[in-house]
Amino acid sequence: MIETFIWLLAYQFMGEVIARSLGWPVPGAVLGMLLLFITLCARRGVPRALRDNIPRLMTHMSLLFIPAGVGILAFWPMLSAHPLSLPILLVVATLSTFIITALVLQLGLWWQKRRRPA
């Protein structure tokens, strides 16, 4: 478990340092994910410290968003000023983003399959 966290925190740290020194508007953790992915591809395998503990960690990812969800409390006065339009807007915008992305991908996969029959 200790080794697992050293791996993850070290890659996040590298990501943060690189993003900050280059002035990129990307969170260090996202950059750290890409760096770790590149490392795994170069190593052609997942080290044991990451293979054994990560799946259990990922199943509880929802827990980590609860504090941010509670943050809605702090903005309640501003949100409740638009009790109808704001929820409608957020639902419509989110669902249409989902549908557009899914359709574009489905179409792209179908087109790729047609050009390159397996």
Place this chain on the structure above:
Amino acid sequence: MSVLAWVQNAPLTGLLLTLAAYRTALTLSRRYHGHPLANTVLMGAVMVIAVLLLLGMDFQQYMKGAGFIQFLLGPVTVALAIPLYNNLGRLRKSGLPILLAIVIGSAAGVVTAVCAGLLFDMPRTMVLSLAPRSATTPIAMGVAEVLGGIPALAATFVIVTGIIGAICAKPLIQLMRIHDDVVLGVATGVAAHGIGTARVFQLSETAGAFAGLAMGLTGLFTAILAPILVHYLML
């Protein structure tokens, strides 16, 4: 110092409360067989808010303890590289359509929010805070600031967007009659960032892996595209 004052200010309270709320939400979610509405983030946050109001605690006091949990989002985001690597074969095969879908989806995330905001005649700062709502929290806050919105308000919209996306992902993909975990993952990652990713991880590891990838790239493309799109839409 009275006991209540200690309870309100101890980091222990926020930490224990969050874990207990999550555990309860997990039990409820399992009882309803992972029904989309039994979303663990939504139920957990509602339970925490109820207890905070009961104890007379504000968000700052809560975060003294809950901050430890939020901190773990960083390392767990890094860990998304592992399921992604396990799906390397599929990523190689479908890389181009996936990238295309993420770019168009990121643009759609901004355009839908801004257009709806203008249609409802919302205040300018609110529309600008809504624009980056599909991106993950730190990116959305940075983009909102660049656009002239309110970063903390943008963060709230990000969370609500994530919860809506997490709740609707499974019913929506079934309604569209798509049986591909990669499509489910990418669409959820684009529309509902980390909260959606956490949700689809409960459904399938492949969907979770691609949601994580889509979440990262959506953040990147939103940071690039949002200022340009907002400039043209809000002339």
